[in-house]
Amino acid sequence: MIVTPRILARLVAISVGGVLIQLSFFSRVELFHVSPDMLPALVIVLGLLGGTTTGAVVGFSVGLLVDCLLVEALGATSLVLLGAGYLAGLFRERFEIHSSLVPPLLCMGLTLFCELGLAVVQLLLGVDAPVSALLVRDILLKSLYAFFLGWPIYLGVRRALRPALVEEPKVRRRRQPTVLGT
Amino acid sequence: MYRKQVRRRRAVLALLIISSFALLTFTYGQGSGGLQRTVSAAFSPLQVVADRALKPARDLINWFDQTFDARGENKRLEAELETARAQAVAGKEALHENAQLRNLLALDRGPVLAVSAYEPVTGRVIARSPNVWYSTVTIDLGGGDGVRVNDPVVADGALAGRVSAVSGGSSQVMLLTDHASAVSAKVVPQGGQGVVRPDVGDPEDLILDFIDSTKRVGMGDTVVTSGWRVEGYESLFPPGLPIGEVTQASVVEQEASQQVHLRPYADLRNLDLVQVLTGGSRG
Numbered sequence: 469m470i471v472t473p474r475i476l477a478r479l480v481a482i483s484v485g486g487v488l489i490q491l492s493f494f495s496r497v498e499l500f501h502v503s504p505d506m507l508p509a510l511v512i513v514l515g516l517l518g519g520t521t522t523g524a525v526v527g528f529s530v531g532l533l534v535d536c537l538l539v540e541a542l543g544a545t546s547l548v549l550l551g552a553g554y555l556a557g558l559f560r561e562r563f564e565i566h567s568s569l570v571p572p573l574l575c576m577g578l579t580l581f582c583e584l585g586l587a588v589v590q591l592l593l594g595v596d597a598p599v600s601a602l603l604v605r606d607i608l609l610k611s612l613y614a615f616f617l618g619w620p621i622y623l624g625v626r627r628a629l630r631p632a633l634v635e636e637p638k639v640r641r642r643r644q645p646t647v648l649g650t
Numbered sequence: 651m652y653r654k655q656v657r658r659r660r661a662v663l664a665l666l667i668i669s670s671f672a673l674l675t676f677t678y679g680q681g682s683g684g685l686q687r688t689v690s691a692a693f694s695p696l697q698v699v700a701d702r703a704l705k706p707a708r709d710l711i712n713w714f715d716q717t718f719d720a721r722g723e724n725k726r727l728e729a730e731l732e733t734a735r736a737q738a739v740a741g742k743e744a745l746h747e748n749a750q751l752r753n754l755l756a757l758d759r760g761p762v763l764a765v766s767a768y769e770p771v772t773g774r775v776i777a778r779s780p781n782v783w784y785s786t787v788t789i790d791l792g793g794g795d796g797v798r799v800n801d802p803v804v805a806d807g808a809l810a811g812r813v814s815a816v817s818g819g820s821s822q823v824m825l826l827t828d829h830a831s832a833v834s835a836k837v838v839p840q841g842g843q844g845v846v847r848p849d850v851g852d853p854e855d856l857i858l859d860f861i862d863s864t865k866r867v868g869m870g871d872t873v874v875t876s877g878w879r880v881e882g883y884e885s886l887f888p889p890g891l892p893i894g895e896v897t898q899a900s901v902v903e904q905e906a907s908q909q910v911h912l913r914p915y916a917d918l919r920n921l922d923l924v925q926v927l928t929g930g931s932r933g
Contacts, residue, residue, distance in 0.1 A: 490780055493704040495777070496920075497715070501715075528666045528670065534780070537689060537693055537697075538779050538784060539814065542686070543671065554663055593678060595829045595850060597848050597850050598847070600850060600851035
């Protein structure tokens with residue numbers, strides 16, 4: 469990704485917009501008693517499009533903003549989101565897989581990584597209360613929702629950052645030539 | 651060239667990881683007060699706008715979820731209504747008798763008066779934490795509205811949590827389901843005391859812990875704040891504020907773990923309007 473000041477402004481706008489939509493919308497709606505979390509998916513998509521450094525920096529920044537806005541322990545969300553962004557970037561750089569299923573599947577897998585990572589960080593920091601088994605349901609459903617959120621987020625972000633993208637997979641269907649008179 | 655790029659990427663990653671750990675180490679449990687308050691105050695107007703703009707879409711999705719839930723809940727509520735009717739009749743008699751006895755004993759301070767000593771300020775929830783580890787919400791009331799740290803917050807006539815941080819135009823509320831929440835409470839009418847703690851991951855379940863195993867608690871009993879006061883120290887919450895209803899109270903669990911489960915009266919999953927009880931003591 470070629471990061472010009474204009475692209476940087478777009479990255480900031482996408483990240484801030486994503487955080488506001490998450491806190492004001494997705495965190496306050498429930499499907500089967502679980503709220504979707506679009507922030508890991510957003511960071512993963514940015515890592516997938518921009519590479520390891522973009523993914524890690526955006527993940528760290530988004531996590532820091534969330535922790536600041538909610539006055540939570542600084543660094544916990546940043547740590548897991550930067551990991552997810554970096555891994556998504558690494559996937560882009562290591563594997564040449566061009567399929568429309570890559571963004572949703574990666575979002576699902578790495579959201580699972582984020583949720584488990586956050587659980588580990590919280591348990592290491594110390595939780596003074598019993599932990600319910602329903603936490604497993606929460607983690608799995610959040611990962612499933614990330615699968616469905618992954619594709620629309622990918623399309624939207626790719627459109628917004630199109631001028632900065634170095635290479636785009638161009639997979640075009642070849643049309644069979646029409647043969648007349650057979 | 652490629653190696654240099656790889657080295658630079660790794661350096662950035664290492665720097666970010668070290669920064670995250672440094673932030674966790676230096677701010678955990680203490681907070682970074684200034685930075686977080688400044689960012690929170692700067693984003694508060696944006697959050698209010700986002701909250702209002704997204705409300706119709708949010709209501710639509712929640713309507714589907716609640717309709718799905720309501721089908722299963724109807725039978726349970728009918729049974730509860732029947733029990734509540736019987737209790738209401740008994741309660742009216744008890745209230746009348748209580749008023750007569752209070753008059754006789756000239757008691758002029760009770761739980762109700764303790765709550766009325768606060769000044770309630772109504773606010774709207776504008777943001778919510780995306781993960782279950784932190785059960786916090788942001789409300790559109792701040793220091794300018796008289797809100798202070800540790801003020802009790804009520805919703806649906808019952809305790810929802812307490813204010814954990816205040817900035818100019820917004821405040822953070824730590825809900826009863828947050829892992830750091832603990833409220834001293836008692837069971838009425840039995841009077842057993844305990845501490846209400848969350849069951850992390852389950853927003854509809856709270857645990858009344860450290861109860862006296864000799865006093866039996868039954869299903870359907872009400873749990874209210876105990877509001878203690880000892881040698882100049884005072885509970886953050888006024889006495890008699892409803893918290894929830896006991897839903898599981900097996901004898902084995904009471905004797906072995908000294909705990910029972912309760913469902914909060916306040917709908918902590920779908921908070922929209924809340925009241926902050928300002929002006930009281932803050933512990």
